[in-house]
Amino acid sequence: MDIQNVLNDAVKYAAERMEDGKSAAYIPELAKEDPRRLGACISMVDGRSFTAGDWDHDFTMQSISKTITLIMALEKLGEEYVFSKVGVEPTGDSFNSIVKLETRTPHPLNPMINAGAIAISSCLTGAGYSFEDYLNTVRQLCGRSTITLNENVYLSEQKAGNRNRAMAYLMENDNVLDCAAEEACDLYFKACSVNVNTRDLARYARLLANNGTDPETGRRIIDSRMTCIVKTLMITCGMYDASGYFALNVGLPAKSGVGGGIMATLEKKAGLAAYSPGLDAKGNSIGAYYVLQYLSEKLSLHYFSAEECLI
Ligand code: GLN
Numbered sequence: 001m002d003i004q005n006v007l008n009d010a011v012k013y014a015a016e017r018m019e020d021g022k023s024a025a026y027i028p029e030l031a032k033e034d035p036r037r038l039g040a041c042i043s044m045v046d047g048r049s050f051t052a053g054d055w056d057h058d059f060t061m062q063s064i065s066k067t068i069t070l071i072m073a074l075e076k077l078g079e080e081y082v083f084s085k086v087g088v089e090p091t092g093d094s095f096n097s098i099v100k101l102e103t104r105t106p107h108p109l110n111p112m113i114n115a116g117a118i119a120i121s122s123c124l125t126g127a128g129y130s131f132e133d134y135l136n137t138v139r140q141l142c143g144r145s146t147i148t149l150n151e152n153v154y155l156s157e158q159k160a161g162n163r164n165r166a167m168a169y170l171m172e173n174d175n176v177l178d179c180a181a182e183e184a185c186d187l188y189f190k191a192c193s194v195n196v197n198t199r200d201l202a203r204y205a206r207l208l209a210n211n212g213t214d215p216e217t218g219r220r221i222i223d224s225r226m227t228c229i230v231k232t233l234m235i236t237c238g239m240y241d242a243s244g245y246f247a248l249n250v251g252l253p254a255k256s257g258v259g260g261g262i263m264a265t266l267e268k269k270a271g272l273a274a275y276s277p278g279l280d281a282k283g284n285s286i287g288a289y290y291v292l293q294y295l296s297e298k299l300s301l302h303y304f305s306a307e308e309c310l311i
Pocket of ligand 1 (some may be wrong): 283
């Protein structure tokens with residue numbers, strides 16, 4: 001199978017279907033992004049890689065960072081402690097919903113929603129880890145030492161962040177946080193505002209797909225139990241309240257962010273990433289979704305595909 005051809009076709013297919021996408025309006029700096037941008041990368045465990053479109057354009061990780069703060073917290077503080085703070089259940093609500101903190105439990109239902117990631121950020125801050133520690137982890141997981149913070153997006157997140165602050169203050173009030181609400185939000189805003197491209201995310205996804213061992217060096221970077229936890233949560237909660245739809249139509253563990261990125265893992269074989277800033281009503285990138293849906297269909301990537309996987 002000519003994977004490069006299929007990827008080129010996937011980008012064409014997506015480009016014809018994304019005109020309704022709108023860049024995230026609630027973070028003014030993200031609203032400036034051109035919703036017609038579209039790019040993708042596949043990074044294979046066997047060392048090959050394939051790119052198409054705006055694959056090397058920088059965009060902010062946004063919610064994809066939630067997988068990385070989770071990995072850090074699991075590795076540094078342990079599974080038991082982390083899951084005493086947040087749960088592992090999908091919410092069925094939007095990623096920035098506050099409602100269940102009040103009506104169900106002060107502990108966020110999972111680490112892939114804003115409240116959960118803010119609680120995880122508080123655990124890291126409370127244990128003495130800084131944004132620099134986070135950034136170094138991102139650089140290591142993506143395999144690029146020049147990854148940096150996008151200052152303008154960070155400042156914009158801070159300005160537009162009162163909904164996140166409201167959740168953090170509620171959790172601080174209920175003794176869920178390990179540091180002050182403002183400090184937890186600051187790490188969270190910065191983590192969301194790190195610039196990456198699709199190759200960075202595809203390489204990170206490949207590491208997850210390979211259960212935490214770098215396929216090029218054979219070195220273990222993430223504990224395999226942690227990769228199992230993260231991928232499971234990506235399946236059930238990674239696409240917010242569209243996780244079921246995505247599981248049905250694409251069938252890969254995936255995580256999206258309102259910067260327009262989606263990364264997905266193909267077990268033991270590859271990391272995939274696609275990017276387009278135009279979002280649907282649930283905050284998922286329309287173009288990136290269609291790239292992944294096309295690849296899944298044409299290459300039989302769905303975890304329950306009856307056909308032999310073609311890559
Ligand atoms: N920084 C964004 C926010 O807090 C991240 C949300 C997302 O990517 N879904 O709203």
